[in-house]
Amino acid sequence: xxxxxxxxxxxxxxxxxxxxxxxxxxxxxxxxxxxxxxxxxxxxxxxxxxxxxxxxxxxxxxxxxxxxxxxxxxxxxxxxxxxxxxxxxxxxxxxxxxxxxxxxxxxxxxxxxxxxxxxxxxxxxxxxxxxxxxxxxxxxxxxxxxxxxxxxxxxxxxxxxxxx
Amino acid sequence: xxxxxxxxxxxxxxxxxxxxxxxxxxxxxxxxxxxxxxxxxxxxxxxxxxxxxxxxxxxxxxxxxxxxxxxxxxxxxxxxxxxxxxxxxxxxxxxxxxxxxxxxxxxxxxxxxxxxxxxxxxxxxxxxxxxxxxxxxxxxxxxxxxxxxxxxxxxxxxxxxxxx
DNA sequence: TAATTTATTTAATTTATATTAAACACATTA
DNA sequence: TAATGTGTTTAATATAAATTAAATAAATTA
Numbered sequence: 226x227x228x229x230x231x232x233x234x235x236x237x238x239x240x241x242x243x244x245x246x247x248x249x250x251x252x253x254x255x256x257x258x259x260x261x262x263x264x265x266x267x268x269x270x271x272x273x274x275x276x277x278x279x280x281x282x283x284x285x286x287x288x289x290x291x292x293x294x295x296x297x298x299x300x301x302x303x304x305x306x307x308x309x310x311x312x313x314x315x316x317x318x319x320x321x322x323x324x325x326x327x328x329x330x331x332x333x334x335x336x337x338x339x340x341x342x343x344x345x346x347x348x349x350x351x352x353x354x355x356x357x358x359x360x361x362x363x364x365x366x367x368x369x370x371x372x373x374x375x376x377x378x379x380x381x382x383x384x385x386x387x388x389x
Numbered sequence: 390x391x392x393x394x395x396x397x398x399x400x401x402x403x404x405x406x407x408x409x410x411x412x413x414x415x416x417x418x419x420x421x422x423x424x425x426x427x428x429x430x431x432x433x434x435x436x437x438x439x440x441x442x443x444x445x446x447x448x449x450x451x452x453x454x455x456x457x458x459x460x461x462x463x464x465x466x467x468x469x470x471x472x473x474x475x476x477x478x479x480x481x482x483x484x485x486x487x488x489x490x491x492x493x494x495x496x497x498x499x500x501x502x503x504x505x506x507x508x509x510x511x512x513x514x515x516x517x518x519x520x521x522x523x524x525x526x527x528x529x530x531x532x533x534x535x536x537x538x539x540x541x542x543x544x545x546x547x548x549x550x551x552x553x
Numbered sequence: 554t555a556a557t558t559t560a561t562t563t564a565a566t567t568t569a570t571a572t573t574a575a576a577c578a579c580a581t582t583a
Numbered sequence: 584t585a586a587t588g589t590g591t592t593t594a595a596t597a598t599a600a601a602t603t604a605a606a607t608a609a610a611t612t613a
């Protein structure tokens with residue numbers, strides 16, 4: 226099961242080692258320390274430290290404090306669905322940011338060429354490119370509506386958590 | 390714009406070079422040959438060939454036949470939303486396959502330990518693990534319902550393509 | 554069928570990424 | 584404050600991935 230989880234996480238862009246760290250924490254009954262994880266996954270402490278940081282950054286793992294214990298302890302966020310939604314929202318926002326930035330830089334220039342262009346060839350392709358950019362905006366709008374609904378939980382109105 | 394598209398595609402796990410190939414085709418007015426692409430992206434023909442194959446495999450590019458021309462020509466699938474949905478459905482199905490396989494292998498064993506286990510410690514953790522696996526199945530069920538709605542187009546009932 | 558063009562595969566190289574041992578910084582306790 | 588335990592950085596190494604030139608295979612034309 227841990228291997229399968231690690232492999233599945235690879236699809237989401239994490240390295241198999243990091244996936245195994247998550248898998249080990251997922252099935253652990255208690256919070257684990259860096260050293261305990263290190264032993265179970267057979268990696269160096271530095272690697273585990275980096276992996277844990279990545280997992281914390283993506284909110285898949287959190288640090289817990291155990292009284293009397295000096296070492297840090299970590300637990301896995303066990304709600305796969307939450308992890309999934311977190312991942313997606315982040316990914317979609319990132320995509321939007323990248324494309325939007327480029328659109329804002331290029332669209333005015335193409336717009337100008339399209340309306341005031343001197344050469345026939347130029348105005349024609351500029352007009353065509355503007356259409357493509359308009360399509361891009363619609364696409365970005367759609368994925369943002371999806372992302373927002375994932376973040377707010379509205380998506381569960383359409384796809385309930387439990388099938389009746 | 391081509392750079393931005395390439396960068397955005399990196400999020401979806403393709404290499405920037407392959408992203409650029411797609412970007413070039415996306416803004417090209419006509420279908421392009423391998424050599425024309427090669428010149429525009431400044432890569433070796435072999436790399437372009439591999440990149441094109443990857444893009445065809447993921448249905449982001451298709452080969453078109455131009456009469457009188459010997460070389461193959463390629464065009465980009467311009468519907469970002471379709472590309473997005475294709476990608477997701479494939480990804481979610483892959484994830485389901487991986488986890489399901491592991492579940493089917495391990496669940497019966499843990500089930501057995503849970504009910505007929507001799508040691509108290511064992512039966513307790515087995516029962517707990519079974520719960521986790523049940524949660525996994527529910528998660529897989531949810532993402533499959535999402536994937537199916539993406540494939541069938543049902544998702545557009547809840548998230549229409551054009552905002553009114 | 555031979556000659557030529559085109560696309561793909563292979564093997565080697567380059568490049569990027571992940572991993573680690575060792576050094577460091579920070580904290581805790583005696 | 585000294586001594587030890589803990590986590591993170593750093594610099595070097597090992598591993599994996601992408602890229603290419605050259606060889607091969609497939610297709611087209613003369």
